[in-house]
Amino acid sequence: xxxxxxxxxxxxxxxxxxxxxxxxxxxxxxxxxxxxxxxxxxxxxxxxxxxxxxxxxxxxxxxxxxxxxxxxxxxxxxxxxxxxxxxxxxxxxxxxxxxxxxxxxxxxxxxxxxxxxxxxxxxxxx
Numbered sequence: 776x777x778x779x780x781x782x783x784x785x786x787x788x789x790x791x792x793x794x795x796x797x798x799x800x801x802x803x804x805x806x807x808x809x810x811x812x813x814x815x816x817x818x819x820x821x822x823x824x825x826x827x828x829x830x831x832x833x834x835x836x837x838x839x840x841x842x843x844x845x846x847x848x849x850x851x852x853x854x855x856x857x858x859x860x861x862x863x864x865x866x867x868x869x870x871x872x873x874x875x876x877x878x879x880x881x882x883x884x885x886x887x888x889x890x891x892x893x894x895x896x897x898x899x900x901x
Contacts, residue, residue: 781810785835785860788844788871789813789826796868797821797844800892807896809901812838816849842866842892847873858883866892 776780780855783803790797797815801822804811812835813826820826822861826832832853841862843850850857850873859863867877877887893901 783810784841785841786811786839787841789815789821791821795809802814803893803896825834828852835860838862840864844868850876859888864888868892
C-alpha cells in the first residue's frame with residue numbers, strides 16, 4: 776500500500792555526497808513531497824534538510840518509515856536507537872541487511888522490507 780506523501784521518512788545513513796544512494800533517495804522522496812529526516816555520521820545537508828548526527832541519537836517523533844543506508848557494521852551500536860524510533864516499517868536497501876536488526880524489528884511488529892527505496896519509488900510501491 777503506497778504511503779501518503781506527508782508520511783515522515785527517516786533516511787538513516789544520509790549523505791550530502793551526490794554519488795551516494797541515500798543522497799539520491801533524499802531528492803527522490805522530497806520530489807514526491809515526502810517529509811524526510813536525514814540522519815547520518817557526517818555533517819552537512821541534503822535536499823534542503825540538515826543531516827542530524829546519529830551519535831547524538833536525536834529524538835524524532837512520528838517516524839513512519841526508516842530507509843536504511845548504513846552497512847551492518849555501522850548499525851551495530853545503534854540497534855536500540857533505531858528500534859526506539861518506533862517506525863511502522865524499515866526498508867533495508869542493498870548492502871544493509873542485518874539479521875539481528877531484522878529479527879528484533881519483526882519481534883516488535885515492525886514491517887521489514889528488503890528492497891531498494893529508489894526502485895520502490897520508481898515502481899510505485901513505496
